[in-house]
Amino acid sequence: MDPIDEQKLCRLAQAVLNLEAQAILDLVPRVDAAFVAAAEYLRGCRGRVIVLGMGKSGHIGGKIAATLASTGTPAFFVHPGEASHGDMGMITAEDVVLALSNSGETDELAVLVPVLRRLGVPLIALTGNPQSTLAEAASVHIHVGVAQEACPLGLAPTSSTTAALAMDDALAIALLEARGFTQEDFARSHPGGARGRRLFLQIGDLMHQGQQMPGVRPDTPLGDALLEISRKGLGLTAVLDDTSRVPGIFTDGDLRRALDHGLEVMTAPVSAFMTSQCKTINADTLAADALRIMQESKISAPLVVDSRQVLVGVLNMHDLLRARVM
Numbered sequence: 001m002d003p004i005d006e007q008k009l010c011r012l013a014q015a016v017l018n019l020e021a022q023a024i025l026d027l028v029p030r031v032d033a034a035f036v037a038a039a040e041y042l043r044g045c046r047g048r049v050i051v052l053g054m055g056k057s058g059h060i061g062g063k064i065a066a067t068l069a070s071t072g073t074p075a076f077f078v079h080p081g082e083a084s085h086g087d088m089g090m091i092t093a094e095d096v097v098l099a100l101s102n103s104g105e106t107d108e109l110a111v112l113v114p115v116l117r118r119l120g121v122p123l124i125a126l127t128g129n130p131q132s133t134l135a136e137a138a139s140v141h142i143h144v145g146v147a148q149e150a151c152p153l154g155l156a157p158t159s160s161t162t163a164a165l166a167m168d169d170a171l172a173i174a175l176l177e178a179r180g181f182t183q184e185d186f187a188r189s190h191p192g193g194a195r196g197r198r199l200f201l202q203i204g205d206l207m208h209q210g211q212q213m214p215g216v217r218p219d220t221p222l223g224d225a226l227l228e229i230s231r232k233g234l235g236l237t238a239v240l241d242d243t244s245r246v247p248g249i250f251t252d253g254d255l256r257r258a259l260d261h262g263l264e265v266m267t268a269p270v271s272a273f274m275t276s277q278c279k280t281i282n283a284d285t286l287a288a289d290a291l292r293i294m295q296e297s298k299i300s301a302p303l304v305v306d307s308r309q310v311l312v313g314v315l316n317m318h319d320l321l322r323a324r325v326m
Contacts, residue, residue, distance in 0.1 A: 034143075038124045045073075051076070051077045052077075052109060053099065064100075068168075073179075078091070096122045101127050122140070123137065144160070203285045207315045209312065215311065246311050250270050301314060
């Protein structure tokens with residue numbers, strides 16, 4: 001096997017990137033009335049957006065459907081070949097179809113056009129040929145043709161698939177803005193991802209509650225408070241009044257300071273050494289916000305209270321670690 005010509009290889013790779021970048025830039029003037037009409041169809045869809053495409057266009061279509069779904073536009077991909085053999089039943093009159101074909105003459109798509117027309121389903125076509133059969137049959141056509149494929153043979157779909165993907169990303173993001181899609185909406189569709197955890201997970205989902213919460217009365221002897229800390233294993237105990245409100249907290253740090261007064265402190269009330277006006281948070285605080293508060297306040301285990309300042313939970317830094325918020 002001949003050795004690789006490194007310079008030639010790099011030049012070819014750079015040429016591919018330049019061609020595909022130019023193909024995307026050429027799309028900018030095509031964001032026009034047809035683009036707006038397509039966005040209006042998609043935004044007004046009362047069902048699902050059905051994405052169709054064969055071959056490489058099908059692979060791009062699958063990604064487009066996923067992007068739409070994750071940004072507030074319910075969508076899924078249907079293989080055109082399967083649609084002709086039963087999967088047309090997935091498409092209803094409430095849906096909008098988004099079809100991809102560089103040539104605009106894909107047989108498997110052409111077969112479906114009359115059926116879609118009878119159903120009254122709007123058809124948005126993205127093709128590289130405005131005079132193609134699919135373009136002329138569409139309710140809206142967006143031209144995504146390219147001057148040149150990046151493949152040196154001019155055969156493998158490269159620039160054309162990149163252009164189609166970029167235009168559909170533009171549609172998805174335009175719709176995201178038009179729908180008022182928020183970070184919280186994004187998190188709901190990504191609950192298992194790092195972003196979802198940071199944007200959606202609340203302290204109430206993580207905190208220690210009920211019998212897991214360490215708590216003592218203000219007149220509890222310090223020695224008994226230490227036993228409560230040991231039993232609950234959170235390195236602290238809340239100090240609670242008769243209504244379960246929180247006048248203070250006693251932590252490992254408070255213990256070290258108390259021991260400076262001698263061993264007789266073990267019989268003194270915990271209120272003599274607790275930290276008053278301690279930092280508290282609400283159960284509906286986002287975990288990511290709680291982490292920021294903890295870092296800024298230099299605390300590792302804030303108390304969680306309700307609107308009446310009644311203790312409802314205790315959060316520990318390890319809870320955030322286990323939830324992979326950090």
